[in-house]
Amino acid sequence: xxxxxxxxxxxxxxxxxxxxxxxxxxxxxxxxxxxxxxxxxxxxxxxxxxxxxxxxxxxxxxxxxxxxxxxxxxxxxxxxxxxxxxxxxxxxxxxxxxxxxxxxxxxxxxxx
DNA sequence: AACATGACCATTA
DNA sequence: GTAATGGCCATGT
Numbered sequence: 001x002x003x004x005x006x007x008x009x010x011x012x013x014x015x016x017x018x019x020x021x022x023x024x025x026x027x028x029x030x031x032x033x034x035x036x037x038x039x040x041x042x043x044x045x046x047x048x049x050x051x052x053x054x055x056x057x058x059x060x061x062x063x064x065x066x067x068x069x070x071x072x073x074x075x076x077x078x079x080x081x082x083x084x085x086x087x088x089x090x091x092x093x094x095x096x097x098x099x100x101x102x103x104x105x106x107x108x109x110x111x112x
Numbered sequence: 113a114a115c116a117t118g119a120c121c122a123t124t125a
Numbered sequence: 126g127t128a129a130t131g132g133c134c135a136t137g138t
Contacts, residue, residue: 010135029120044135046119051136065119073119081119 014048021064024088025104070096
């Protein structure tokens with residue numbers, strides 16, 4: 001099946017984790033790296049997502065991945081990511097997202 | 113193979 | 126609160 005480009009095993013692992021991020025939640029690059037079994041490879045997560053084409057990106061909710069500061073790391077296209085997040089009810093405080101509230105993880109179990 | 117770059121992170125000032 | 130530094134390591138030249 002040559003429809004999909006040959007992504008490294010590392011990239012595919014990263015994409016697999018990103019696909020598991022619930023709608024309305026966000027995860028940090030470092031968190032994705034850990035869940036993908038690649039602790040410390042936060043930078044590579046960003047690299048992997050950057051390598052996504054629009055076609056591949058359609059399957060991966062890349063917009064749900066932000067940096068540890070709760071901000072968008074993109075230098076370009078950040079407004080698109082923000083728009084997608086806001087469309088999922090993720091709210092911004094200025095330019096940052098409250099990870100304690102929208103972060104994917106323990107806080108996810110909070111009873112609304 | 114060496115070098116530079118990058119959608120990062122934690123620490124420090 | 127922001128800014129700079131060192132560390133991390135895959136990619137492309």
